[in-house]
Amino acid sequence: MTSTERGIAAAEAHSAHNYHPLPVVVATAEGAWVTDVEGRRYLDMLAGYSALNFGHGNRRLLDAAKAQLERVTLTSRAFHHDRFADFCTQLAELCGMELVLPMNTGAEAVETAVKTARKWGYKVKGVPDGRAKIIVADNNFHGRTTTIVSFSTDPEARADFGPYTPGFEIVPYGDLAALEAAVDANTVAVLLEPIQGEAGVLVPPPGYLAGVRELTRSRNVLFIADEIQSGLGRTGRTFACEHEGVVPDMYVLGKALGGGVVPVSAVVSSREVLGVFAPGEHGSTFGGNPLACAVALEVVAMLRTGEFQQRAAELGEHLHSELAQLAAGGAVTAVRGRGLWAGVDINPSHGTGREISEQLMTRGVLVKDTHGSTIRIAPPLVISKEDLDWGLDQLRGVLEG
The missing domain is CATH 3.90.1150.10 (Aspartate Aminotransferase, domain 1)
Known part of the structure; x- marks a missing residue:
């Protein structure tokens, strides 16, 4: 053998x-x-x-990780550490946003985005409690947690994992008319991949993302772009949304943010949106740890060069x-x-x-x-x-x- x-x-x-x-x-x-x-x-x-x-x-990323390994790797968010503020500030600037909520994996970041949108819907938009709806696209892939597979159309990802989490409506990817018809008074967000990776690298029709941006803005609905695979340089832009000149209300980032060294993910948005959280309402033991921040800071620096x-x-x-x-x-x-x-x-x-x-x-x-x-x-x-x-x-x- x-x-x-x-x-x-x-x-x-x-x-x-x-x-x-x-x-x-x-x-x-x-x-x-x-x-x-x-x-x-x-x-x-x-x-x-x-x-x-x-x-x-990658030598730059390994050097950043090694230097941090010699200093401190984990504090938990019970304390501050000296890499956290720089990471949040610089990632927010790269995204053109105001606040960062760091997590570890892409699925965690998507779950965070879902919780954020619902809380924003109740506290800011005024949706009745328990009625918030998030619209997603068919053939999506946002992870494999119980909540996420609840709005998957992939039988392999979904079958035998019920009961499923309610509060989602699925529409055809790339169909702006179907999306518009699905938006109602209780809709808090539209969650989309700018390019659907797991589905086979599906690129939406020209003008679709711009149309989603216009629709969500006019109906007071958050546009959440899952750029976990498509973001951070993969498509020739920092974010795939940029190909249509679109800036969403929220970026969901992961994968390349950790440089292939450590798992790092983040939700990045405005103060109005991410500001809905109070201490104790969401968290992660390893989210935003010093080692992760050190590596991700180097990733951001590398992306800034273009x-x-x-x-x-x-x-x-x-x-x-x-x-x-x-x-x-x-x-x-x-x-x-x-x-x-x-x-x-x-x-x-x-x-x-x-x-x-x-x-x-x-x-x-x-x-x-x-x-x-x-x-x-x-x-x-x-x-x-x-x-x-x-x-x-x-x-x-x-x-x-």
Whole structure:
């Protein structure tokens, strides 16, 4: 039995089967590349679902983490620490907002956004107690907590986890008329992904996000943008909403905010919205801890230069040009996305998304499938053009071989 086989067997024997990973066991990683326990190298074209926007082992982020590890890692929010104020201030400035509520995971941040919107609805908008409604889109993915799967349309995420949390209405993604019809006096928020990642990197029709912004503003409803995957440089802008010149009432951030080093998430909004909380009404033992703040502060500093956004835009244009050629050849039926992010629908005659992912793995490229026929491509923003082209050549070889 090989080291890989032993690692997989041990994992399957002692961990719950909530994931179906590819049969590779990673031991080390640097930049856009990972190395398995057998010494084989793979080009990472998934980047931890955008958690690794700045690559594996980014020196700036590791140095920030190491320096903080020597000082203090956790105080809990029972006390102040000397990195917290800077983190909140600088992240708020990056977002053009006023207040930050830090958490750990993306799902925690979405739960925080839901609680914030409901409390804002009761305390500010004047919605009757217990009647607040949040509108979401079909095919959404905001996490897997009990409340979040309550408004999921994915049977795998939702089935057998009821009873479900009420207070949500689902409308078709990209359908502004359906959204407008769903808004009523008790609606407190519209929660959307500017680009739906798990659904296959679905980009809404042009003008949709701007229309959502206009509608929510006119009806006194919060527009919550879940930019956990799409934000922080992935699409060629700091936030995907920027592609339509839209600023929501609230950003939900995660993944890349922790630089691939520690889990960090945050809800960022105005003083009117996040100011509804009083001490004791919401919290997290590890949320906003010193280590997380130190790493996230470095992430914010890196994003302020604009170089990563520009790199994602330029390499993303090249990526989509190359993928369009594959689509023209018939092996790919559709390509969607923005920046260094693409959903590629595989012609069923060439195999399932899982089969294509496994074939790419044998060629030294790591991607992941979703919804049967789709593979997602989202390499670290630090990937070189040469490595990106090599990875695309492997995809071409699988599909045309």
